[in-house]
Amino acid sequence: MAEPIRNLKTSTQSAASSFDHEPSENFNSEIATLRSEIASLRELVAEKTGIAYDKVAESASNAATYVQHEASSVAGTIREHPAATTTLFTLIGAVGFAIGYVVATASADSKQAWYQRYLNDRF
Numbered sequence: 001m002a003e004p005i006r007n008l009k010t011s012t013q014s015a016a017s018s019f020d021h022e023p024s025e026n027f028n029s030e031i032a033t034l035r036s037e038i039a040s041l042r043e044l045v046a047e048k049t050g051i052a053y054d055k056v057a058e059s060a061s062n063a064a065t066y067v068q069h070e071a072s073s074v075a076g077t078i079r080e081h082p083a084a085t086t087t088l089f090t091l092i093g094a095v096g097f098a099i100g101y102v103v104a105t106a107s108a109d110s111k112q113a114w115y116q117r118y119l120n121d122r123f
Helices: 025-080 082-122
Strands: none
Touching: 025 082
């Protein structure tokens, strides 16, 4: 049988860096530079996020104020004209009922027509 190889080192190995030794000073300085850049980027993102949050909060506040004014305007109109409001809501309900009835009737007719065609073909 062959003898197992005990020494894998050869004389042609290069002096290239490996992971077995401590990193060089240059490598440590690059890591420190990258860490400082990441910290500055975090600060910049935090600042931009704060500005964006302030803008969104202001826009939301303006929108809420606008909706509140419009709602109070509609409520005032409803208080001033209760009969017209009742008529309007009744008319809207009647139109909705009519549309629903037409859709349901058309759907039932198409189902019945299919059923009739099926029966006529069978007999």
